[in-house]
Amino acid sequence: MKDSRIRGAEIVIKSLVAENSEYIFGYPGGAIMPVYDALYDYADQIKHVLTRHEQGAIHAAQGYARVSGKVGVCMATSGPGATNLITGIADAMIDSTPLVCITGQVASPLLGTDAFQETDVVGFSMPGTKWNIQVRRVEDIAPAIAKGFHIARSGRPGPVLIDITKDAQNALGEFNYVPCLGIRSYRPYPKVNENSVAKAAEIINQAKKPYVLYGQGVVIGKAEEELKAFLDKSGIPAACTLLGSGALDEDHPQYVGKLGMHGNYAPNMLTNQCDVLIAIGMRFDDRVTGDLKRYAKQAKVIHLELDNAEINKNVKCEVSILGNCKESLPLLTEKLKENSHQDWLSEFRKLEEKEKSAVVSLDLLPTKTGLTMGEVIRYVNDFKKDDAILVTDVGQHQMIAWRYFKYKTTRTQVTSGGLGTMGFSLPAALGAQLADLNRQVICVVGDGGIQMTIQEFGTIMQTQSPVKIVLLNNNFLGMVRQWQQLFFDKRYSFTELDNPDFIKIAEAYNMKASKVTERDNLRDTVAEMMVHDGPYFLEVVVEKEDNVFPMIPTGCSVEEVRLS
Amino acid sequence: MNRYTISLFTENFIGILNRVTLIFTRRGVNIDALTASESKEDGVHRITIEVTTTEEQVIQIVKQTEKIIDVIKSFYYKDDEVVYQEIALYKIPISSLDPGLEKVIRQYNARIISAEKEFVVIEMTGHKEDTKALLEILKDFSILEFARSGRVAVAKPMGTIEQYLNN
Ligand SMILES: Cc1ncc(C[n+]2csc(CCOP(=O)(O)OP(=O)(O)O)c2C)c(N)n1
Numbered sequence: 078m079k080d081s082r083i084r085g086a087e088i089v090i091k092s093l094v095a096e097n098s099e100y101i102f103g104y105p106g107g108a109i110m111p112v113y114d115a116l117y118d119y120a121d122q123i124k125h126v127l128t129r130h131e132q133g134a135i136h137a138a139q140g141y142a143r144v145s146g147k148v149g150v151c152m153a154t155s156g157p158g159a160t161n162l163i164t165g166i167a168d169a170m171i172d173s174t175p176l177v178c179i180t181g182q183v184a185s186p187l188l189g190t191d192a193f194q195e196t197d198v199v200g201f202s203m204p205g206t207k208w209n210i211q212v213r214r215v216e217d218i219a220p221a222i223a224k225g226f227h228i229a230r231s232g233r234p235g236p237v238l239i240d241i242t243k244d245a246q247n248a249l250g251e252f253n254y255v256p257c258l259g260i261r262s263y264r265p266y267p268k269v270n271e272n273s274v275a276k277a278a279e280i281i282n283q284a285k286k287p288y289v290l291y292g293q294g295v296v297i298g299k300a301e302e303e304l305k306a307f308l309d310k311s312g313i314p315a316a317c318t319l320l321g322s323g324a325l326d327e328d329h330p331q332y333v334g335k336l337g338m339h340g341n342y343a344p345n346m347l348t349n350q351c352d353v354l355i356a357i358g359m360r361f362d363d364r365v366t367g368d369l370k371r372y373a374k375q376a377k378v379i380h381l382e383l384d385n386a387e388i389n390k391n392v393k394c395e396v397s398i399l400g401n402c403k404e405s406l407p408l409l410t411e412k413l414k415e416n417s418h419q420d421w422l423s424e425f426r427k428l429e430e431k432e433k434s435a436v437v438s439l440d441l442l443p444t445k446t447g448l449t450m451g452e453v454i455r456y457v458n459d460f461k462k463d464d465a466i467l468v469t470d471v472g473q474h475q476m477i478a479w480r481y482f483k484y485k486t487t488r489t490q491v492t493s494g495g496l497g498t499m500g501f502s503l504p505a506a507l508g509a510q511l512a513d514l515n516r517q518v519i520c521v522v523g524d525g526g527i528q529m530t531i532q533e534f535g536t537i538m539q540t541q542s543p544v545k546i547v548l549l550n551n552n553f554l555g556m557v558r559q560w561q562q563l564f565f566d567k568r569y570s571f572t573e574l575d576n577p578d579f580i581k582i583a584e585a586y587n588m589k590a591s592k593v594t595e596r597d598n599l600r601d602t603v604a605e606m607m608v609h610d611g612p613y614f615l616e617v618v619v620e621k622e623d624n625v626f627p628m629i630p631t632g633c634s635v636e637e638v639r640l641s
Numbered sequence: 642m643n644r645y646t647i648s649l650f651t652e653n654f655i656g657i658l659n660r661v662t663l664i665f666t667r668r669g670v671n672i673d674a675l676t677a678s679e680s681k682e683d684g685v686h687r688i689t690i691e692v693t694t695t696e697e698q699v700i701q702i703v704k705q706t707e708k709i710i711d712v713i714k715s716f717y718y719k720d721d722e723v724v725y726q727e728i729a730l731y732k733i734p735i736s737s738l739d740p741g742l743e744k745v746i747r748q749y750n751a752r753i754i755s756a757e758k759e760f761v762v763i764e765m766t767g768h769k770e771d772t773k774a775l776l777e778i779l780k781d782f783s784i785l786e787f788a789r790s791g792r793v794a795v796a797k798p799m800g801t802i803e804q805y806l807n808n
Contacts, residue, residue, distance in 0.1 A: 203656065204663045208710045211655075228710055261806065262652050262713040386704035 082249035085215040086111035087118075089179065089241065092222040094122045095254040098150045100141060100511055101125045102134040104161075106154025108194060109181030111246040126511065126540060129532035131158050133504035135165025136530070139174045140508030143491045144466055144516075146299070148175045148229050149508065155181045156194030159240070160201060164498055166236045167205045171495030172320060173297060175234035177225045184244040185213045199240050207235030213242045215250035220257075227257035232265025233384045234297060267385065269400035269408060277379045277396045278412035280353055286421045287313045288351035288376075290336060290365075293320035293494075294358015294383060300403035301325070301487045304357065307410045312417035314425055316344035318359050320494045323484040333425040337365045339476035342436075342627045343428035345638045348373050350424075357381045358402050361391040362495065371634035381405050435640040436626050441481065447620030448596055450474055450549045454481040456603035457519055457547070465517035466491060466509050468544075470502035470526035473555040476625045478521040500529025503546070507533060510542040517545065517607065524550040524576050534586040537612050545606050546588075548579060548616040551623065559624045583614035590614040644673075645699045646718045646725060646794045649688040650680060650802045652711040661688060661712070664705045670694050674727070674791030682802060685713065691792045714805050718796055725794035729772035730754075731763040731779050732786035742782050749775045760785060 083091075089112050093101065103125060105113045116125055128134040131153045138149030153159050159180040169176045182188070183195045199211045208228045212221045218241060225237040281287055295304050301324050308315055308325070314333045315325060325332055334341030336348075345367075348354070354376040359365070366372045369391060378394040380387075381402045388397040398405045440451030454477060463485040469475040469492045484490060491509050493501040506520035527548055537544060554572040561569050583590035589609060593602050599617065606613045627638045651657050658677060665672050673691040680687040692699065703715040731751075733742070738761060746752065751765035763779075765772050769789070776787055 199656070200659075203660060204667065260710065263710045384708070386701070386708050388704075390701065390704075 081251060083252055084111065084115065085218050085248050085250060086115040086246040088218045088250060088252050090115045090119050090123065091252050092219045092254055093150060094119065096226045098123055101150045101152050102128055102137040102508065103152030104128060104131050104134055104158060106158045108155035108183055108243050109152060126536060128504060129535045130530065131161030132164055133530055133533045133536060135162045135178065136501050136504035137508035138176055139165060139169050140468060140491050140505030141512045142174050142176060144488050144509040144512035148177055148226055150177050152179045155183055156196045159196055159198035163201060166202050168493050168496040168498045169236040170205050173234050173293065175229040176236040177229050178236060178238045180238065180240045182211065182240045182242045185242040202238045206238050209238040211240040213245055215245050215248035218245060219252065219254050223255060223257040266401055267399045269398060269405045273396050273398045274405060274408045275412060277398060278409055280377055280379060280396065282414050284353035286351045287353040287355060289313050289315035289355045289357060290359055291315060291321045291324055291357045292318040292359025294402055295321060295324040296487055298358060298401045298403040300406055303403055303406035307406050310410055310415055311413050314418065314422050318365055319479060319492065320490065321359060322479065323487045323489040327484050331422065335480065338629050339625050342432035342638055342640060343425040345629060345635045346428055347425060349636045351376050353377050353379065355379045360387045366391060367629045367633050367635045432627065448617060449623055450477040450619050451481050453547060453549060453617050454478050456600050458483045460604050460607035462517050464489060465519060468502050468506040468509050468518060468520045470522040471497045471499045472523040472526060473559060473625050474521050474523045474549040499526040503527060503530045503533045506544045507537055507542050510544045520544055520546045522546065522548055523555060524548060524552060524574055525554040534583065534588065538586045538588065541611060543611050546614045549619050550616055551619050551621050552576060553621060579616050588612050588614045592616045594618045642693050642695060644693050644720055646723050646792060647690040647692065647703060648716045648796065649706055650713040651686050651688060653684060653686050654711040657711050660709050661706055664702055668698065668702065670698055670702065676791035676793055685802060689792055689794050714802060716796065722797050723794040724797065725792045726766050727769055727772060727790050727792055728764065728766045729789040731784055732760050733763060733779060733782050733784055734760050737782040745778055751775060
């Protein structure tokens with residue numbers, strides 16, 4: 078009788094295929110070689126993208142996950158390969174990105190002996206993963222992967238790590254994939270409590286100045302339509318967090334802007350004037366709230382949230398509605414009286430005008446000679462499609478691009494929000510692009526951040542992913558320099574950069590590249606980039622010492638937002 | 642600050658204790674005592690943790706522990722909401738064994754559980770304050786070693802983990 082058993086390594090691949098994984102972003106090495114060998118036979122069923130660093134692999138998987146809404150998969154070898162995933166794991170955890178990371182491990186008899194390239198990656202990643210496991214037996218591989226996918230994608234999504242010893246990869250076992258549908262100790266979707274919904278509706282119906290703050294929970298819960306219906310009926314003004322951007326069309330008449338340290342003036346200022354604050358799928362990050370002791374104290378807070386641990390964590394609420402907002406929002410909308418809050422809304426519009434004249438017009442239509450980051454984004458807006466995806470790195474360019482990019486549809490915002498990981502954007506843009514080759518992907522990056530993962534130019538070259546990379550070069554670690562200017566008496570300690578010839582680097586990777594130093598060439602070059610068929614690298618040399626405003630300095634209250 | 646007992650019901654999964662304690666470490670909350678054991682349910686383990694902190698912190702910690710995939714449910718109680726005991730062992734040199742010591746043992750409802758050539762071991766079960774009081778007295782009897790367990794506790798509220806599992 079023919080032996081139907083296959084190697085553990087092949088079980089890994091077949092399990093990923095069974096989960097409909099489209100891509101593996103990874104990097105090979107000794108302890109994961111059996112899986113790479115098995116992968117060789119499955120090229121028609123699952124694609125592998127060889128990044129140039131494991132950090133690139135995991136950020137690419139994050140970009141892929143954020144755009145596709147599916148679980149991103151990355152793979153690395155043991156030891157240094159595995160530890161190179163740690164930053165991305167922490168990033169995915171705080172930004173609720175579903176990932177399955179597979180790492181090779183030394184053979185089980187060697188575990189604990191400080192064998193070559195042995196690292197306790199399960200221990201390393203324990204506090205940073207939603208779940209992790211070490212698999213030492215071939216029969217445990219498929220169940221671990223099934224459980225991993227279930228955990229990564231359900232409830233509040235997050236990263237999962239599965240560490241598989243080399244002997245388990247080499248051993249023979251039966252392949253019989255049973256998807257995981259539930260775990261006794263894990264209840265990812267708490268049931269919505271109708272009493273809370275009724276109580277919340279009553280409060281909202283009586284409110285004079287209600288105010289909605291929405292976050293990424295709306296995107297994760299696929300509740301964009303439900304949010305819109307809620308707003309349409311209630312007439313309540315709505316502002317978004319960094320990761321919530323795109324969940325609502327910014328042209329919606331009640332959209333009032335972005336929250337937080339570098340968000341818009343009105344939505345921050347008026348947080349301390351609303352009488353009811355309705356937080357939907359957001360977690361009151363300190364970058365949003367500023368000083369908690371002076372945050373929305375006058376308001377009754379209603380929190381719609383999936384993760385029970387977020388409720389009353391930072392801001393105490395009057396009513397919490399635990400559960401998926403896709404489920405809770407319609408129940409709430411149903412109980413609302415139709416309303417419009419025109420007077421209240423016009424207060425936002427008044428302050429918006431103030432921000433326009435004090436900040437926005439200077440950023441978008443500058444009169445000084447130096448180029449601003451804002452005007453670059455203005456042209457990107459002119460030539461982008463509605464569903465274009467903005468991927469940003471971390472720093473001033475991130476905040477400027479976020480502020481001025483026009484979000485029309487969901488899943489168009491990819492950035493490292495909670496962790497603020499420099500080097501994130503280049504590989505994440507690659508992953509975002511592979512998630513949908515028909516969409517425009519624009520990566521906006523600083524001269525500091527690009528050099529943290531610049532080697533991923535190689536991956537972009539190899540995959541010919543048509544990402545548009547916009548480097549906003551100010552020859553500074555700009556965001557840190559801004560703080561040094563404002564809070565450290567202009568002592569620019571180690572923030573000025575001697576930069577390489579980025580154009581030569583891009584060209585060395587066979588990428589079409591242009592550099593803009595004059596305003597006169599900006600518009601046309603951006604236009605050229607946006608229609609270019611294939612990857613494109615655009616470097617714009619911007620004003621060295623521009624700042625991002627508005628700004629709520631750390632420790633200040635939201636209404637102490639500064640315009641200059 | 643108050644004393645709280647946290648009861649966690651978990652799957653018997655490798656590393657679970659590590660995962661649970663990490664949550665305390667991260668928040669800088671010291672664990673006063675910890676015990677882990679089986680529960681009445683097959684395959685369900687219980688971890689009992691005693692901490693001294695604010696109620697706000699305890700609530701956060703309980704919610705965070707419940708986020709651990711293999712934690713079934715966490716509860717926290719004030720001292721008057723649990724029935725709890727600790728066990729303490731005291732090792733005393735045989736030379737200290739005199740009528741005075743015997744009187745103390747009886748007075749504290751303790752007992753000798755082992756008599757060796759050179760020492761005896763006294764056992765006492767009770768609340769920390771009681772076992773500590775005995776310790777203070779035994780210091781006068783040249784005590785050689787002292788060990789006390791963490792709290793074992795059952796809750797006074799009548800809900801059970803079984804009900805939760807079947808819900
Ligand atoms: C990995 C990492 N290291 C350090 C930081 C701290 N940091 C935040 S913004 C910033 C400067 C970014 O400079 P650049 O990439 O040139 O962008 P700019 O702010 O100039 O737009 C630094 C160093 C970080 N966020 N991530």
